[in-house]
Every structure is written in C-alpha cells, then in structure tokens.
Amino acid sequence: MEDEFLLEILYRTCIMFVVILLVLRLSGRRGVRQLTLFEVAIILGMGSAAGDPMFQEEVPLLYGVTVLFTILVIYKGVTLLSVRLKFLHEILEGKSMVIVQEGEFEIKHEKDADFSQMEFFAELRNQSVEHLGQVRYALLETDATLSVLFYPDDDVKYGLPLFPNHYKAIKTLPINKPCACMFCGRVEEELLAIDAVCPRCQHKEWALALNTKRIS
Numbered sequence: 001m002e003d004e005f006l007l008e009i010l011y012r013t014c015i016m017f018v019v020i021l022l023v024l025r026l027s028g029r030r031g032v033r034q035l036t037l038f039e040v041a042i043i044l045g046m047g048s049a050a051g052d053p054m055f056q057e058e059v060p061l062l063y064g065v066t067v068l069f070t071i072l073v074i075y076k077g078v079t080l081l082s083v084r085l086k087f088l089h090e091i092l093e094g095k096s097m098v099i100v101q102e103g104e105f106e107i108k109h110e111k112d113a114d115f116s117q118m119e120f121f122a123e124l125r126n127q128s129v130e131h132l133g134q135v136r137y138a139l140l141e142t143d144a145t146l147s148v149l150f151y152p153d154d155d156v157k158y159g160l161p162l163f164p165n166h167y168k169a170i171k172t173l174p175i176n177k178p179c180a181c182m183f184c185g186r187v188e189e190e191l192l193a194i195d196a197v198c199p200r201c202q203h204k205e206w207a208l209a210l211n212t213k214r215i216s
C-alpha cells in the first residue's frame with residue numbers, strides 16, 4: 001500500500017510539474033528576475049496548490065490543476081484591469097519613488113520605514129556610480145530595481161561619494177574644497193565649521209565631495 005503510493009507520487013509529481021510549467025508559460029511572464037508583490041502572492045498560492053497533490057493521497061490532481069488555472073485567470077484578469085485602472089495598479093504594485101534628483105538624495109521619504117539609504121547606496125554602487133554628482137535622476141521602480149539617468153561628462157558636478165574609501169566624515173575643516181552632506185548629498189562650496197548644519201536636512205556630518213567623471 002505504502003509502496004504503491006510512492007509510485008503514484010512519481011507520476012503525480014511529473015504531471016504537476018508539466019502543469020506548473022504550462023501555467024507559468026501561459027501567464028506571459030518571461031522570467032522571474034524581479035517580481036512585484038502581487039506576483040509573489042500569486043506564486044505563493046500556486047506553490048501550495050501545486051505541491052499538495054504531489055504527495056497527499058487525499059488531494060486529487062484535478063483539484064490542484066483547477067486551483068492553478070483559477071489563479072492564472074485571476075492573474076490575467078487583474079493584470080489587464082490594472083493597465084486601465086491606475087489606482088488598482090498602485091495598490092497591487094506600489095508606486096515608483098524618486099531617490100535622487102539633480103545629484104541630491106530625495107529626503108521627503110526620510111521617515112518612510114521602507115526607505116533605506118544604505119540600500120540605495122549599494123544599488124547605486126552596483127551601477128558604477130562613484131558619487132551623487134554624476135546622477136541627474138534615479139527612480140526606484142515598483143519591482144525594486146533602480147533606474148538611473150546620468151549627467152553627461154561635462155555636466156558632472158561635485159557630489160557625495162558612495163564608496164567607503166571616500167564616504168568618510170571630515171576631521172578637519174577643508175579649505176577651498178566642496179563638502180557633501182553625508183545624509184542628503186547637499187554640496188556646500190565652503191563649510192564654515194566642521195559640524196555645520198546642513199541647510200537642507202539639518203544633519204551635521206560632511207564628507208569631501210568628489211567630481212570625478214564616469215568611467216564606463
């Protein structure tokens with residue numbers, strides 16, 4: 001009895017595997033590099049519906065298959081609707097968020113719990129951004145990828161360094177060297193004190209600004 005069901009698990013698993021692939025192909029997505037929260041929810045639902053009938057005798061395959069195709073129809077339907085209804089799109093996918101504008105961090109999200117400056121530093125470094133003065137505009141997309149627009153080489157200005165070797169608070173007051181606020185990226189041509197208050201965000205830590213061009 002036990003062994004017989006083992007054999008059944010084999011064929012149930014094969015069938016469900018084919019069904020999952022089929023449903024995923026029908027969903028129209030090309031891959032899963034980045035998922036929105038809505039898609040993660042869909043996949044969680046599918047995972048359980050696909051997995052249970054593989055090894056649970058009392059769950060018929062047909063039930064699992066029915067759930068998968070129902071979820072597929074919901075996914076397709078809601079995706080179609082959200083193309084037309086902006087508010088639905090925002091509920092499901094969230095909004096894109098401006099991170100950098102004209103070489104400075106956008107600080108209006110400062111109090112958002114999901115706004116992590118350090119994370120964006122890392123993202124920008126991943127895109128070979130040495131300092132904020134190279135960045136004209138950076139947008140956090142709803143799938144959590146970061147889109148970056150750069151200044152042309154001739155327009156690169158002084159900006160906050162993002163790599164640890166230069167992202168360091170100044171210890172002495174520099175002369176004739178622009179400094180950048182370590183919190184918001186605001187650049188001051190000439191600091192009056194080593195702990196001057198940033199006029200933009202009221203923080204008091206400064207790093208020497210860089211104006212190196214991008215090397216691509």
Ligand SMILES: [Zn+2]
Pocket residue numbers: 181182183184185186198199200201202203
């Ligand atoms: Zn600041």
